[in-house]
Amino acid sequence: MRTIKLTIEYDGTLYHGWQVQPGLVTIQGVVQDCLARILGHPVYVQGAGRTDAGVHAIGQTAHFRCESKHSSAVIMRALNALLPDDIVIRQAEDVHPSFHAQFDAKEKEYRYYLLCQPERSAFFRRYALFVPTPLDLDQMRNALARIVGTHDFFSFSTAGDERENTVRTITSADIGQEGHLVAITVRGEGFLHKMVRRIVGTLLEVGRGRMVADQITQILQARDKRLAGPSAPPHGLFLMSVRY
């Protein structure tokens, strides 16, 4: 039995997220269907993590197990020939048979793009949140610095149960700018559902002057989901890479 690791790029616009759901088109579902056609049997493709509907990936990773005699390069070429043009396998490689895309992941990098200009853009509409009002990036950087480290992110979660473990470690985070595009990059060992989008939504409140950077620490400590900003829309978010 072989284990093959995939690195997958996708434009999430038309998909109901990564995870298979009955009656809905998902990235995992489409990749599994194409792989099954190549291998001649059903196959489960385990992703490093789920991405929500509309979220994109430059470097989602996944693994599957098979007994195929084809090289990983041949399987990758066959997959890319079958996959729709908004999903691409960027790499396929044989890894240790026990490799697990989710459990072995050491760090994930997410990036959220903001398009900061007075008029919307015909080209970034699907890949960046349009923000026509000025943002105070310095204050946003101050706020972002406060989430780096190990914290209880309950306030930034969608957790339904207070006893759920919502402690996570953010290893680094920064805000870059190139022209009108602002990129908020967050790296961490693990993330709660919608956590990055709620962090971005909260940073936007800070950038617009509706919150101050200091409040981030208070929001973390309060363990109150009503205090953090709203969840930023999915289309600005990219899963950039997963490190093992």
Place this chain on the structure above:
Amino acid sequence: MRTIKLTIEYDGTLYHGWQVQPGLVTIQGVVQDCLARILGHPVYVQGAGRTDAGVHAIGQTAHFRCESKHSSAVIMRALNALLPDDIVIRQAEDVHPSFHAQFDAKEKEYRYYLLCQPERSAFFRRYALFVPTPLDLDQMRNALARIVGTHDFFSFSTAGDERENTVRTITSADIGQEGHLVAITVRGEGFLHKMVRRIVGTLLEVGRGRMVADQITQILQARDKRLAGPSAPPHGLFLMSVRY
């Protein structure tokens, strides 16, 4: 009577080009329909030039005449509120009443993007031609330099009549590279229908070693449309700007 000049950005993917055609959705048609709703009467929007189906624009320009009492800024905001998200007015300004977007244009800049990497991309699929085979960019630059200047571009045209004036002046041209993206930029006083795409198609033949740069001069001189390369597909082409 006022004349208002528009600078328009559009993702051409879903449109049958700029020009109004019965029964088809076109950029000109959509802009005219939205403007008519704002002004309360039909209006003709004259573009600097037509773009073909699937071709994009960062800076198409156009003009229309009206007697509205609204400022150009108000008209622009109203237009952007009505237009679909793949068409954006980037600028609207009052110009001299005799201004004509087509006849007064001094120079246009077109850019064609190639994505040069082994695997296709989920994000550039609509905005760059995917070229998985290596290209000799130096030879392509040599070839491109030969079209700069005033030449009879009959061989690179779709002209049906040999007596048509197919002499045009290319003022400058270059090939840039950033990461896996190669940008072929061509500036000229005027272009024949599909001329940029046939130039790019011919450059690709040179880049792949199927033609040598010297042949460009021979193709120009031969006035034979069969000698130039095929027309490159529309989705890599952008009308970048029009200078007046």
